[in-house]
Amino acid sequence: MSMRPLVRPPLRSTLYLAFSFAAAAAVGALFLWLPWMHRGKLSFLDALFTATSAVCVTGLTVVNTATTFTFGGKVVILTLIQLGGLGIMTFSTLFFVLMGRTVPVGESLTLKESFAPYPGVDLKPLLLTIVAYTLFTEALVTLLLWPAFGEGFSPEGFFHALFHAISAFCNAGFSDLPQGLSPYKEAFYLPAVIALAILAGNTGFPIVFEVFHRLVLRQRRRWSLHTRLTLTVHGGLILLGALLFLIFEGNRAFSGLSLPQKLLNAFFLSISSRTAGFSLVDLSRFGEVSLYVLIFLMFIGACPGSTGGGIKTTTFGVLASSVISRLRGYPQPTVFRRTIPQDLVFKALTLAALYAFTIYISQFLLILGAPSRAFAASGTEFLARLFESVSALGTVGLSTGITPQLSPWAKGVIIGTMYVGRVGVLSLAILLTGLSSRPKEFYYPKEEVLLG
Template sequence: MFDRFKVVNLSPPQIIVLVYIVIIIIGALLLAVPFSTTHSLSFLNALFTATSAMTITGLSVVDTGQTFTLFGQLVILLLIQIGGLGIMTFAMFFFMLLGRKIGLKERILMQQSMNQTEIGGIIYLAKRLLLYSIITELIGTFFLTLRWGPEMGWLRGFYQALFHSVSSFNNAGFSTWSDSLNRYAGDPTVNIVITFLFMIGGIGFTVLIDIWTKKHFKQLTLQSKVMLVGTLAINLISVIAVFILEYSNPHTLGPLSFHDKLWAAYFQGTMPRTAGFSTVDVGSLHHPTLFLMCLLMFIGAGSGSTGGGIKLTTFVTMLLCVIYFLRGKSDVVIFKRTIPQSTIVRALAITFLSCSVIFIAIFILDITEKAPLLEIMFEAVSAFGTTGATMGLTPHLSLLGRIVIIFVMLIGKLGPLTLAFSFSRQQTTLIRHPKENILTG
């Protein structure tokens, strides 16, 4: 499959970027054909939708349920699944079906696409990833079918359950309903199942496998410990913050009963880092809540997960680095483990590049779009974090604005470092120059 790339000597990051672009274009062509839509759709809008699905973002310039036929929705669902699990996972699956040997080049590509530090055990990880994904999505489909089957008919209920289960687990945020999940703001089943799916998908597959194979918390890897504790802490803080900030808002939690307020606050507090669904009108949230959501979307999910953002582990690393620097300590230690200097430098590079991408996007959109700065910032951060939450600006984006968001979604999915490495040539040198300080701060 990848032998032809050897002729032009493409690096793994370049191959990954190229394959993503090719699949997005194919998806856009499929969505643009007449039998995919209920009415004519421009290629740019089809490209926007395909990019959003492939990057598991969820932003849409058209109403998914009203614009696309069953075929079109299935194309979107397939793009979501490929984007969520990774291109190389699907490639490995087809290699196995064809009985083809998975060589070193394919393993390196899988390592790059799955954001793993080591090539050893990558096939095992990919197999488990595929198995866990299918099982989790089927479990979600089963429970949602039980909830929606009696309400809308078993066949339609099953389809809606399948669509939302795949979309949730892959943290895509696509819904066939115009109001997302607003109609189920106080529904325990929908809230629990949907949040369970996008939390499992967003925590990272290496963490899930680690939890499955280890019996005690102390035996877990540092990655797993940081993700579990960090996810619990950040979700708890954000849920409490949303509940307090929006409690009296007449356009969000205000009209709801206390029971429904709790469910809506729980959903909106856990959603921004990854999912893109909503059970209240996001555009009606108070400004402090929207700023909090921007921070959560920027942080994102876990490394090696279906979510985007700079990743929770990157945020924790940067936070600990600042804390230990202020305490006058040179080593960053967590759970009795010292974080390597190379990891800190990588986290710094990811954070800086991510901020740069978002800043450039906001700058351009502020010129092209007639919208408040907060809406523009929210849109840009949501696109980069591949979250898919919107204050309502997406359908009204200009031509250039849509192109900008397409690029931001792609960068957010692939990661700024992958994009940077794909355009640069990494060189190693044995030359060491003298050290000299410069003034900072």
């Protein structure tokens, strides 16, 4: 009898995660490429770009979703967004649970670590709660948006509402309107509802889980460090982004709007830039300073256990706490009178470094496939490509407007970047190196090196 090599569950589940997203993008592209799914000519590369952007809940598009795809094509895109938002592993594991079959250990551990803030949570109630919360929120947002699209409660308006509800909750950034949400930059109701739907999706299920048990079920337990750190960073970034957009774009991109409209647009963009990708204004009108603010927000992204991407708010919080603790003289990273384990700091550093390196590689490949020019003649393009790379890796979907003009080479680079951003750079690094299959349990002697 032949013996198969043992594969630890984390590596197996990572392999399944990577394969499932790749397969979903490929199958989705084949569906979108069918003649009755689109109008006019659509290359397979553009179909693959759209399918990858949808299943990776990014929102970058090389064609106009509203005018290019038929009703069937839009349903395919919506299905891919829903699968990608919660994760294909979530749905497949739910199928195992509902069919009464045993869930593989790796998938079970991965889902519990992703969504459950406390140990010992049963998988079946956890999955049912996640799906119920998702469907309830999307249904509620659909009903709230329905009257905002057109006059009355028309079937066409209902589909627009449903499309934007799922796209907003999953932080996908897709719109089935010809001009997107730009016609609503002077409105209040629709942007506010969509912003709340984005927050419902990117705040993270662990936060929702804890808030529900604390406020609804009246369970007396202290707020976890995860919740306190996440909400502090989450809220702080929203306020900081809105303030900076008001300062730098109040008399440029937001010119002609009233003060309340400027406030709503600033807060909407600050919320949306952290992986949702919706925009009420044309980002090509933004100044370079504002674009760098957006790059900073897109790099951090959403909260853990959510539908969004980026390095996540807790990663940024751990890194910031480590720096502040060192400057204040603490021997170990400390936040809210709690010590952060050293392995979490190493993981945060690794994740941030891998993200930065991936962005560098993505932009390098974008420049490599473009005509060589002097920097004086391509400085703006340099920033636009950097913006596009960060947006793709963070699964955001915001763009300065260069996406439809990308060359086939550049489209391939962005497809790969979106895929890496959704699967996770750390997961792919583990998959490629096999780190999780051979944990090192020994230490080498210590020796000092000079820093700074």
